[in-house]
Amino acid sequence: MAGAVTTDEPSVGPVERLSLYSSMVLSREFETEAERQYKAAKIGGYCHLSSGQEAATVGCVEGLGEDDYLVTGYRCHGFALARGVPPEEVMAELFGRQGGCAHGRGGSMHLLDVDRNYYGGWGIVAGQLPVATGLALGAVRQDRRSAVLCELGDGAVNMGAWHESLNLAALWDLPIVFLVVNNSYGMGTSVERASAEPEIYRRAEAHRMHGERIDGNDLDAVLEASTRLLDRARSERLPAVIEAVTYRYRGHSVADAGIAYRSKEEVASWKEHRDPISLQRDLLLTQGVPEDEIAGVERAAIEAVRRAVEFADSSPEPSTDEMASGVYSPGSARQFERMRPGSPFGEASLTFDAGLGS
Amino acid sequence: MTYREAIRLALREEMNRDSSVFVMGEEVGLFDGSYKVTSGLMDEFGPDRVRDTPISEEAFVGAGVGAAMIGERPVVEIMTLNFLLVAMDQVINHAAKVGAMFGGEVRVPMVIRTPNGAGNQLTAQHSQSFDGWFAGTPGLKVIAPSNPRDARALLKAAIRDDDPVLFIENLPLYKQKGEVDTADDSVGEIGRAAVAREGSDLTMVSHSFATTRCLDVAERLESEHGYSVEVIDLRSLRPLDVETVSESVARTNRAVCVEEGWPTYGVTAELAARIQRACFDDLDAPVERVGMAEVPLPYAKSLEIEAMPNTDRIIAAAIATLEGAK
Numbered sequence: 203m204a205g206a207v208t209t210d211e212p213s214v215g216p217v218e219r220l221s222l223y224s225s226m227v228l229s230r231e232f233e234t235e236a237e238r239q240y241k242a243a244k245i246g247g248y249c250h251l252s253s254g255q256e257a258a259t260v261g262c263v264e265g266l267g268e269d270d271y272l273v274t275g276y277r278c279h280g281f282a283l284a285r286g287v288p289p290e291e292v293m294a295e296l297f298g299r300q301g302g303c304a305h306g307r308g309g310s311m312h313l314l315d316v317d318r319n320y321y322g323g324w325g326i327v328a329g330q331l332p333v334a335t336g337l338a339l340g341a342v343r344q345d346r347r348s349a350v351l352c353e354l355g356d357g358a359v360n361m362g363a364w365h366e367s368l369n370l371a372a373l374w375d376l377p378i379v380f381l382v383v384n385n386s387y388g389m390g391t392s393v394e395r396a397s398a399e400p401e402i403y404r405r406a407e408a409h410r411m412h413g414e415r416i417d418g419n420d421l422d423a424v425l426e427a428s429t430r431l432l433d434r435a436r437s438e439r440l441p442a443v444i445e446a447v448t449y450r451y452r453g454h455s456v457a458d459a460g461i462a463y464r465s466k467e468e469v470a471s472w473k474e475h476r477d478p479i480s481l482q483r484d485l486l487l488t489q490g491v492p493e494d495e496i497a498g499v500e501r502a503a504i505e506a507v508r509r510a511v512e513f514a515d516s517s518p519e520p521s522t523d524e525m526a527s528g529v530y531s532p533g534s535a536r537q538f539e540r541m542r543p544g545s546p547f548g549e550a551s552l553t554f555d556a557g558l559g560s
Numbered sequence: 561m562t563y564r565e566a567i568r569l570a571l572r573e574e575m576n577r578d579s580s581v582f583v584m585g586e587e588v589g590l591f592d593g594s595y596k597v598t599s600g601l602m603d604e605f606g607p608d609r610v611r612d613t614p615i616s617e618e619a620f621v622g623a624g625v626g627a628a629m630i631g632e633r634p635v636v637e638i639m640t641l642n643f644l645l646v647a648m649d650q651v652i653n654h655a656a657k658v659g660a661m662f663g664g665e666v667r668v669p670m671v672i673r674t675p676n677g678a679g680n681q682l683t684a685q686h687s688q689s690f691d692g693w694f695a696g697t698p699g700l701k702v703i704a705p706s707n708p709r710d711a712r713a714l715l716k717a718a719i720r721d722d723d724p725v726l727f728i729e730n731l732p733l734y735k736q737k738g739e740v741d742t743a744d745d746s747v748g749e750i751g752r753a754a755v756a757r758e759g760s761d762l763t764m765v766s767h768s769f770a771t772t773r774c775l776d777v778a779e780r781l782e783s784e785h786g787y788s789v790e791v792i793d794l795r796s797l798r799p800l801d802v803e804t805v806s807e808s809v810a811r812t813n814r815a816v817c818v819e820e821g822w823p824t825y826g827v828t829a830e831l832a833a834r835i836q837r838a839c840f841d842d843l844d845a846p847v848e849r850v851g852m853a854e855v856p857l858p859y860a861k862s863l864e865i866e867a868m869p870n871t872d873r874i875i876a877a878a879i880a881t882l883e884g885a886k
Contacts (some may be wrong), residue, residue, distance in 0.1 A: 304662050305664070308663060312661050321626075329653060331622070333654055363618050370613075528665075534799075537751035540800075541800050541801070543837075544834030
């Protein structure tokens with residue numbers, strides 16, 4: 203991990219650390235349960251798990267203030283949870299239920315929570331970067347002292363949208379931090395096989411933007427960098443790139459066993475030596491937090507996930523009568539009322555009677 | 561005033577009315593607009609509200625989406641519709657998806673303005689009309705007015721609308737003049753076609769510059785052939801006002817649909833499908849379609865003229881519909 207910053211001295215005290223640990227464990231337990239529920243066919247579509255990446259996720263989200271914005275790609279369960287979206291609403295969204303944070307319209311990849319300034323959950327690699335750049339532009343236009351944290355994977359940095367967004371952010375002095383979660387593989391293609399410049403953070407230089415690489419499994423390092431760079435973005439309108447080097451334990455999605463392109467030894471080595479949750483557990487003990495308090499936090503996370511499944515299971519399926527709700531803004535029904543004649547068979551009842559803009 | 565001036569007037573009026581409205585695009589400010597639509601606006605509103613962008617459509621269209629998601633009302637200018645192709649992911653997979661995919665929790669009140677059209681020997685990459693592609697996408701609204709009055713009223717409606725609107729202009733229309741009552745500040749209604757000319761023998765359905773062509777053709781069909789031709793100006797492609805079209809065809813019993821783009825899978829294909837279903841018992845002839853010849857537009861002037869939906873081709877289609885193919 204050339205150039206990655208690792209902290210020597212833990213800067214986080216035991217109380218805050220236990221709270222962040224709790225968030226990391228919740229994320230891990232949630233992903234473990236999501237995989238179970240996927241295999242039980244309660245969850246469909248794609249389901250991208252982030253087990254192993256908890257320090258990068260929780261540490262960066264912790265650097266956000268209440269008025270800051272969060273935008274992510276599709277590996278987003280952990281980000282939503284870290285931002286405070288109730289696990290019930292996240293699991294219900296994965297189950298495709300009305301009680302989900304997107305009312306069953308988005309699924310695993312399209313979580314959001316406008317009240318918490320979490321603006322999605324986007325499924326096209328790098329497509330969220332221009333959108334996040336626009337959030338930063340909007341925040342500036344509205345004179346808010348808000349920063350945007352835009353998460354992307356290592357696979358996204360070879361897309362044109364990455365270069366275009368970095369250019370615009372630097373050119374217009376926008377308060378945005380691009381968080382590259384470098385988990386070593388874009389699907390099954392390693393960073394080295396995809397990027398001519400595998401030290402991704404260095405690409406920021408091309409736009410005269412600050413970039414740095416951190417050990418994404420070291421919570422203290424992540425928190426320090428995200429806090430510093432988000433503060434700077436907020437107060438000085440300076441964009442930045444953080445490359446958090448981490449590792450994904452599971453496959454690209456639940457459908458990928460994750461062994462065709464990497465060795466079992468490699469996965470085992472990360473789990474044994476660099477597991478972000480084990481590292482935090484050790485630090486908590488070193489900082490004098492009693493074992494039973496740590497165990498209590500772990501039990502609470504398991505219980506929260508159990509309740510999330512219970513809620514998701516009991517949440518109703520979205521009503522077919524409301525299929526078209528949300529597609530257009532309220533009031534659009536009047537604009538569409540003359541479109542009905544000659545519409546394709548069956549479409550009239552679905553499109554025009556199913557809650558369109560009403 | 562001209563179509564170009566009417567759009568500028570609408571922009572100015574909406575920017576004066578609402579500080580969240582801002583213009584963004586290539587050469588919209590210092591250069592005064594590639595086609596001078598935004599001429600003078602940077603001096604009037606400053607570089608923050610008339611924001612020049614680099615040549616980077618994917619980024620600034622997406623930036624419009626993001627800004628709109630938190631309540632700004634960006635009006636993004638794309639130099640021509642052809643260049644919107646490099647930002648298609650942002651238009652189709654982002655702007656059009658937000659409302660539904662996020663369960664109605666957030667909206668994108670954004671306008672993308674862009675001209676299309678052919679006829680200036682701009683050749684294959686700069687002469688295309690993809691209106692039908694966008695109009696076939698749930699989540700978008702697509703407006704394409706044919707005259708200055710509608711351009712002003714409907715652009716104001718588009719800016720005030722809470723959904724992403726593609727506002728399609730047209731290069732040959734920019735210089736076209738028409739009556740605009742500057743004292744009448746009213747906002748147009750989206751999803752309403754207009755009867756641009758009344759008639760009883762044939763209905764011609766069109767939008768944007770094709771409406772100009774159809775009005776010319778209608779005059780000639782009357783003066784040279786004695787036919788009374790009704791011309792429908794769709795104005796809005798999504799929502800599509802099929803009611804006005806089908807009411808007209810039910811009276812005239814004949815329809816010719818005209819567009820600037822390729823008719824295969826195009827706007828006229830959709831119209832023909834709707835008309836045959838809504839007016840099956842009324843039709844006395846097959847629905848005819850006229851559009852761009854199905855080739856990438858050639859450079860040579862002689863070829864370009866022949867490839868476009870020119871007056872002669874529309875007249876031939878109308879006569880065939882009225883008298884039967886000979």
